């Protein structure tokens with residue numbers, strides 16, 4: 108907190124044994140209970156508009172703190188009754204403060220809880236929202252529908268709501284034309300089984316008729332398959348004229364989807380792939396992100412030239428990104444979101460897909476939605492009728508996994524965890540594709556897994572490119588580069604065979620500890636020559652968007668010896684499949700990634716995924732985290748837990764994010 112002169116300080120000043128609020132907030136920053144910005148924000152606002160009530164200072168710090176934890180707002184009633192639970196600052200966490208500081212926290216918190224919202228609204232820092240349309244007063248905090256927001260977040264939520272509401276009216280369609288188009292892309296014997304609801308074709312039917320649709324489903328339920336067929340349907344009913352854009356929140360997800368969409372287009376009946384783009388771009392690229400600028404190039408004043416936008420891996424979209432996307436779309440553009448609602452939400456604030464999909468299992472279809480669906484199924488939709496939210500009317504949930512059948516441990520385990528069932532070791536013994544190492548055997552098992560698992564790409568790397576003949580020198584140069592690219596791609600693909608995922612950043616079972624430990628194991632096994640600095644085989648993850656190099660936060664590259672120059676390079680696969688060769692010295696914000704956080708793994712898939720949970724409970728260990736970790740595995744999943752009980756505790760802990768969507 109910088110030095111400054113204040114006209115007046117909060118009423119609650121240190122006197123005798125008491126601790127001032129500012130002193131307390133600083134102590135909470137020092138003990139990492141809150142972020143420095145949370146304590147600085149009220150001090151900064153005070154300079155611009157003096158506020159003397161300590162309760163408002165605390166409220167401001169806590170709204171900021173909750174934003175940092177992914178919540179868009181503080182629901183006031185819940186806060187007044189269950190602040191500890193809402194904030195996650197319980198007795199255990201408070202133990203980091205001295206007894207006097209803990210007492211001061213309790214006193215300040217109680218004083219805030221006892222304030223009425225009306226009294227808080229007297230502060231120059233807080234404006235009451237003027238509803239869904241009205242102009243928001245220029246105050247840093249907003250009060251709306253019983254919640255306190257940072258105004259920026261309130262505006263983002265309001266914009267998302269407004270854009271979705273504006274897209275609730277169905278589009279006019281000739282149902283015969285739509286039915287014919289759907290029949291063309293789906294195998295008729297699948298869709299028309301009497302009395303069976305074929306959710307994939309219903310998703311197409313709903314999405315073709317609605318300007319805004321959500322298609323959600325677990326791993327392998329056919330989201331990508333469905334969306335490619337849907338796009339073929341849309342082109343059919345729009346005479347091939349629809350301008351379609353495909354996007355994903357991260358570069359990794361965009362790259363993976365580009366690959367699977369290309370395959371799925373090939374599977375379409377002849378001629379139906381026309382007009383479906385094969386490239387998936389990042390949302391940042393779609394919206395026109397610019398270096399050092401918060402605002403995107405595209406917005407309501409400079410909208411995207413599109414008719415249909417599909418965003419996959421939508422669980423990773425935060426509320427501000429969603430608002431920016433909706434702002435950049437022309438009013439008539441159709442929006443289709445795809446994603447698994449049960450996965451972890453974005454690291455940033457909001458859980459847009461989760462909020463949209465609340466109640467999606469039940470369907471909750473009102474009559475007007477049933478009317479849109481019934482012509483397209485012979486199944487009985489009565490069980491899915493109801494009085495669901497507006498979002499429910501725009502949502503179809505795919506319910507059958509085509510990748511993981513009844514004999515798949517990965518599918519069964521993901522389902523059980525999702526339902527909150529307690530899973531014991533005998534569960535793992537029933538299936539060949541899942542295993543669990545726990546307790547004292549955990550560390551040694553992990554070592555063996557890593558040495559075998561990471562040997563795959565490290566050995567592919569050692570073979571080097573395969574030389575093929577070329578006719579002249581220019582041709583030779585191109586051929587050598589092409590061979591190097593093919594080899595780099597093989598190495599990068601082999602790297603996806605195996606990945607260790609962790610929950611935490613710090614500690615021996617977090618990123619920092621395990622990266623060192625695994626490097627040491629691989630070094631001892633003779634697979635890498637050194638464990639620090641740049642060396643052949645070092646996998647790295649980009650930590651911050653690098654617009655100059657066109658590398659995005661979360662991109663993973665591998666350090667190889669460039670077969671042409673003989674020096675070290677880091678290779679990355681771009682979303683369009685091209686290989687980028689980067690000098691290590693140009694990569695400032697990267698970190699070794701033998702262990703990857705589950706958060707950063709979203710949108711990626713690995714043949715064999717190993718999820719390592721730490722030996723003590725931590726607030727980030729949740730059901731959603733475990734589920735997301737398991738569903739990154741395509742063929743083999745291994746759980747490693749030095750403390751078996753942590754799994755059960757994590758499954759019982761849910762991510763609940765406050766939002767007003």
Ligand SMILES: Nc1ncnc2c1ncn2[C@@H]1O[C@H](COP(=O)(O)OP(=O)(O)OP(=O)(O)O)[C@@H](O)[C@H]1O
Pocket residue numbers: 297307324325326327328329330331332333367509510
């Ligand atoms: N109706 C279907 N009948 C048979 N196989 C299907 C059907 N739909 C999808 N599949 C197959 O199931 C597998 C998973 O499909 P897809 O990749 O579309 O699912 P997804 O939900 O996008 O998966 P994820 O997001 O987990 O990668 C693919 O091999 C696909 O060909």
